[in-house]
Amino acid sequence: MNYDVTITIALKEGMLNPEARAIRHALANLGFPTEGLSTARLYRITLDAADAAAAEEEARQMCERLLANPVIHHYTIEVE
């Protein structure tokens, strides 16, 4: 059956995030000072799998083999 999988990929804790820094700076210029800001990339994937555990494993393989770079990223997977 089809499962909707949401994969969120973000920089590991402590990694420099120049994009977030630039966005935070721009928000401050608009009058929105922030105490912290981070960014992440979100993938919504529909895939056919035997069960939810198989769908999650498939998504994990996608992260390990392409979507995330283990040097700088961590990821989370949600299956519906």
Add this chain to the structure above:
Amino acid sequence: MKFAVVQFGGSNCDRDTYHVLTDVCGVDTDLVWYKDGLRRPYDAVVLPGGFSYGDYLRAGAIAARTPVMAEIVRHAKSGGLVLGICNGAQIGSEAGLVPGTFTLNAYPKFISRHVYLRVENTTSPFTGLYREGEVIRVPIAHKEGRYVASDDVIARLKGDGRVAFRFCDEHGNTTPESNPNGSAENITGVLSEAGNVLAMMPHPERASEAALGSEDGVKIFNSMIAHIEEHGHRGPMR
């Protein structure tokens, strides 16, 4: 002796590199379209600069997963030379040929200008013709060139003499000001464990002729040629 320059969709320094290898260095070189694969053994494979696959996902990430890269990994594992320049360095790190990764510059904009590099290793197949500590002038042109690796990896690279180049000022000082993209410890050229793969963000092919303002980069290609003449490395047949 035979070199290959691999062309991916979006490569744009392939012909510059081919020109330097054939017309400046005089080495027999094939331009290899990635879909054609390595159809014969090569002594050295060059992954040129560009924007393969539009830098989608991460620079170099998609090219690194193409079948030709599996062949190039086998070529490297058998001792063949691989030089990754700019996008080629990103592809090489994404393919696991060298540790660490090249990611978004600390100040997240595209930088295109000449920089100074200090030669840190003079024993690799790519740097044998340089003097230790030599300062060379080579251009960079990238937005995702900041070298990042874990502290353990950086310590191992330094301990093994696998840092090939560091950003520096014209006197060879590796200062924060001379580090254009925020790379870890100014590192911008990394060697593989066996030393036969070099991934570097600067463009030696754009500094290989006097007409272009610097000939400092041509020694990388000539070092490779001298190394192959001495050791005769060849990659595997497909």
